[in-house]
Amino acid sequence: MSDDSAAGAEADLPEGVERRTFGGRERLSTRGAQVYGEPVDAEGWRAWDAGRSKLGAMLELGMDTGLVGDESVLYLGAASGTTVSHVADFAGPTYAVEFAPRPVRDLVGVAEDRTNLFPLLKDARDPESYAHVVESGIDCLVMDVATRGQATVAVRNRQFLADDGRLLMAVKARSEDVTAEPDDVFDDVVAELESAYEILDTARLDRFHADHLGIVARPK
Amino acid sequence: MTDAWFAGADPDDPESGATRVRTGRASAPADWPAEAVDAGFAADDTDYYAKLRSATLAAASEAVAERERADDVQLAHAVRAMDDAERTANELAERVVEWAGTLYEDVPRGLDGVRDIAARDPKTAAEERVVSYATRAVDLLDERDDLRAFIEERAPTTAPNLAEMAGPVLAARLIALAGGLESLAKKPSGTVQVLGAEDALFAHLKGRATSPKHGVIFTHEYVRGTRPQDRGSAARALAGKLSIAARIDHYSGDYRPDLHDELADRMATIRARADEEADE
Numbered sequence A: 001m002s003d004d005s006a007a008g009a010e011a012d013l014p015e016g017v018e019r020r021t022f023g024g025r026e027r028l029s030t031r032g033a034q035v036y037g038e039p040v041d042a043e044g045w046r047a048w049d050a051g052r053s054k055l056g057a058m059l060e061l062g063m064d065t066g067l068v069g070d071e072s073v074l075y076l077g078a079a080s081g082t083t084v085s086h087v088a089d090f091a092g093p094t095y096a097v098e099f100a101p102r103p104v105r106d107l108v109g110v111a112e113d114r115t116n117l118f119p120l121l122k123d124a125r126d127p128e129s130y131a132h133v134v135e136s137g138i139d140c141l142v143m144d145v146a147t148r149g150q151a152t153v154a155v156r157n158r159q160f161l162a163d164d165g166r167l168l169m170a171v172k173a174r175s176e177d178v179t180a181e182p183d184d185v186f187d188d189v190v191a192e193l194e195s196a197y198e199i200l201d202t203a204r205l206d207r208f209h210a211d212h213l214g215i216v217a218r219p220k
Numbered sequence B: 001m002t003d004a005w006f007a008g009a010d011p012d013d014p015e016s017g018a019t020r021v022r023t024g025r026a027s028a029p030a031d032w033p034a035e036a037v038d039a040g041f042a043a044d045d046t047d048y049y050a051k052l053r054s055a056t057l058a059a060a061s062e063a064v065a066e067r068e069r070a071d072d073v074q075l076a077h078a079v080r081a082m083d084d085a086e087r088t089a090n091e092l093a094e095r096v097v098e099w100a101g102t103l104y105e106d107v108p109r110g111l112d113g114v115r116d117i118a119a120r121d122p123k124t125a126a127e128e129r130v131v132s133y134a135t136r137a138v139d140l141l142d143e144r145d146d147l148r149a150f151i152e153e154r155a156p157t158t159a160p161n162l163a164e165m166a167g168p169v170l171a172a173r174l175i176a177l178a179g180g181l182e183s184l185a186k187k188p189s190g191t192v193q194v195l196g197a198e199d200a201l202f203a204h205l206k207g208r209a210t211s212p213k214h215g216v217i218f219t220h221e222y223v224r225g226t227r228p229q230d231r232g233s234a235a236r237a238l239a240g241k242l243s244i245a246a247r248i249d250h251y252s253g254d255y256r257p258d259l260h261d262e263l264a265d266r267m268a269t270i271r272a273r274a275d276e277e278a279d280e
Ligand SMILES: C[S@@+](CC[C@H](N)C(=O)[O-])C[C@H]1O[C@@H](n2cnc3c(N)ncnc32)[C@H](O)[C@@H]1O
Pocket: A052, A053, A054, A076, A077, A078, A079, A080, A081, A082, A083, A084, A097, A098, A099, A100, A103, A122, A123, A124, A125, A144, A145, A146, A147
């Protein structure tokens, strides 16, 4: 378990995620096979670059994700596996959905180095196309699809989540509407999410990702 | 009855599971690991996840290969459309320049002339017609440029080695002439060498001409930029490596830098002949 006093006001990191020193700087890290040229220390911990990962940024900013380690995860918008590789390092069964073929080719390579990562070339807007593979009662639904209708996708995929599960979502304002003010976009997304989820926490990820909002929610 | 991916799949054959992962559907998720153990598909959770892993890895690799293969059809259409747009624009340009020459004094020749006319402010009904006509031709030229940009963006993902070696547009042309990346990958390199020279080849087979040394690959710098007496060797070397590139792109999709280095070495040797003879 993490050391409460050291963590201070910040939420505990999940088991399997540690702050370690790389090149003189404290960074998040997980232990597993290297994926994108990230620094790896002598004990096999690899730095988790919050600038390349919205979930990494949410943890780095101290959001209470509810992650403890070893949970089952459904990850939507896995791309070539940068973030989901870290997730699979500390989580249990990890289902990674991505609909673009090119990144999935790389994602398969990432999954080949791990025993608990299951790549799925599927469209997150059509959950029935993977409901025969992904188990029910998922502990954590991570979403980073950066596409129009992000809230709708979250609502449609709620059926996979356990009642006490968590939705961890990164919303990209520009994906919804390039002309609107990010705050207005975020308000709309949150309003739509509230039809199916109770919002526990939101935070701007701007320090790492411009015009992105991080959301932690649980099913209603 | 269950919709589970493992329903009807052979527990010892990841391929059958992969097909179910790709094509199956369910209206809602369920506790699949427990169902699989109950159904005797897996001994326990660990065994279940190991089987799920093999099936999803195989399914994702196959699905990616198939989807990317379908992209070759798009490339083939795009390059044909690009050529149509260019040919038609040239035809329209000829008319525009000829016609505009009767109305204006200073009309530049060819496609430049078309852009020039399209930008003018018509003063008479006839000028209005010719300027409008020129505008269509310019639109077509812009369309050709957009098609080229599309090919340049797509070819490197569809066929990374072929696109690197031939350049995106020639890669797309070879794919179009062969009727797809798969058929290109299956053609012997001698055929790749003369793709696009079918008329000349036909004449040769009829005994009316010598055998052609190259088809569209003539547009490649390695052939065009080699002195005439060495062009046959250059075309043969290039076609040989292009065939290998097409096979790698079709069957594995990995980018292979060494392949490109080998061709560069071979070309350097062929071109060195000219220097050697010059030294003698
Ligand atoms: C911002 S990137 C994800 C980056 C990734 N999460 C990481 O941190 O490594 C968004 C990804 O979502 C994918 N995506 C967009 N719409 C999708 C959909 N409907 N279904 C599945 N994936 C989708 C895109 O193809 C893209 O790869």
